[in-house]
Amino acid sequence: MKAKIFLFAMFLMAAFNINAQVPCNAAFTYTTSPSGMVTFYSSSTTISSSQTFNWSFGNGTAGFGPMVTCAYNTSGFYTVCLVVEDSSFMSVCIDSSCQTINIPTVGACASSFTFALNTSGPANTFDFTNTSTGTGLSYMWYWGDGSPYEYTMNASHTFATAGPYNVSLSIDDGAGCTDSTWQVVYNSSGSPCNANFFVYQDTALGAPASTYIGVNTSTGTGLTYTWIWGDASPNGSGPYPSHTYPSPGTYNICLVVAGGGCIDSFCINQIINKTANMYSINFAAPAGLSNVDNDQATLYPNPADDKLFIKGSNTTTYEVEIFNLNGSKMLSAFVKGNHPMNITALPANLYMVKVTDKNGKSEFAKFMKQ
Numbered sequence: 335m336k337a338k339i340f341l342f343a344m345f346l347m348a349a350f351n352i353n354a355q356v357p358c359n360a361a362f363t364y365t366t367s368p369s370g371m372v373t374f375y376s377s378s379t380t381i382s383s384s385q386t387f388n389w390s391f392g393n394g395t396a397g398f399g400p401m402v403t404c405a406y407n408t409s410g411f412y413t414v415c416l417v418v419e420d421s422s423f424m425s426v427c428i429d430s431s432c433q434t435i436n437i438p439t440v441g442a443c444a445s446s447f448t449f450a451l452n453t454s455g456p457a458n459t460f461d462f463t464n465t466s467t468g469t470g471l472s473y474m475w476y477w478g479d480g481s482p483y484e485y486t487m488n489a490s491h492t493f494a495t496a497g498p499y500n501v502s503l504s505i506d507d508g509a510g511c512t513d514s515t516w517q518v519v520y521n522s523s524g525s526p527c528n529a530n531f532f533v534y535q536d537t538a539l540g541a542p543a544s545t546y547i548g549v550n551t552s553t554g555t556g557l558t559y560t561w562i563w564g565d566a567s568p569n570g571s572g573p574y575p576s577h578t579y580p581s582p583g584t585y586n587i588c589l590v591v592a593g594g595g596c597i598d599s600f601c602i603n604q605i606i607n608k609t610a611n612m613y614s615i616n617f618a619a620p621a622g623l624s625n626v627d628n629d630q631a632t633l634y635p636n637p638a639d640d641k642l643f644i645k646g647s648n649t650t651t652y653e654v655e656i657f658n659l660n661g662s663k664m665l666s667a668f669v670k671g672n673h674p675m676n677i678t679a680l681p682a683n684l685y686m687v688k689v690t691d692k693n694g695k696s697e698f699a700k701f702m703k704q
Contacts, residue, residue, distance in 0.1 A: 443468030
């Protein structure tokens with residue numbers, strides 16, 4: 335199951351509604367146990383039987399359904415988020431709610447597990463890894479599909495269909511501590527999706543002072559796009575929309591993509607602070623660097639290890655800015671054509687590069703640091 339589907343500690347900071355005729359307001363309550371086990375109950379507005387419930391527990395795990403449990407192995411504060419979605423014939427609605435919970439102590443034993451699709455085995459086969467804490471534990475796996483229990487520490491199980499199935503792991507330390515946890519398992523590998531975008535100011539010569547440029551870098555097939563602008567205005571749609579803000583400020587901009595049974599979301603806090611009366615964001619498809627100026631400058635090599643070059647006139651100075659995919663600037667420098675820019679400090683990852691030429695024209699490209 336794609337954990338990335340819920341990057342909710344960084345996004346989903348506000349509830350949102352997508353062209354709904356009836357709102358599907360997300361809300362939840364929870365109860366805790368001394369073992370660190372927390373049970374979450376959706377109290378969301380129910381629209382139809384097609385409504386789905388997706389959870390992020392703040393500890394790297396996720397769940398599915400109106401009631402879920404999570405075992406926290408260490409004390410601390412965790413941000414838990416619920417996303418509800420309804421796409422029945424009467425309405426299309428997505429809403430979210432987040433709460434921060436406190437796990438003050440953890441008991442002598444706590445049940446927990448992770449799972450992953452086994453792509454080399456029969457269809458719908460999952461490998462389950464026990465991550466429970468405690469000593470002298472015995473284990474019991476319940477598969478939720480009518481199969482017999484299994485009593486191994488780790489397990490592999492093949493389901494008849496893609497699911498979903500409610501799988502639970504119960505543990506007993508033989509000294510009075512017992513605990514159970516369950517997760518919803520389903521095979522969503524047929525149509526993965528990933529929401530992502532990037533926003534930066536358009537500093538090109540002659541560009542309106544009110545203009546920002548957004549680059550939608552989401553991946554997936556047959557996607558629908560819903561943009562939440564963070565200013566209480568109606569949501570946007572389509573992969574490359576435009577939006578105008580009424581005043582400067584910091585806005586929580588979110589994108590929700592959905593398609594083929596996959597849903598993913600991504601949000602950033604964007605500062606809109608130019609001095610014009612109106613503030614616009616115009617999204618565009620990602621494009622490779624080209625026509626930076628008459629010298630046809632390009633980036634090389636790509637991927638790169640420790641140095642990045644702009645191929646162009648060695649008498650022209652380019653401003654090179656490197657951002658991560660969350661929109662944070664990682665490096666910037668003024669570099670002449672064919673002169674190296676030191677990127678040793680960058681961790682290996684995919685980045686977005688903005689190159690501005692002597693005329694103020696900016697171009698944008700993806701770049702891989704090895």
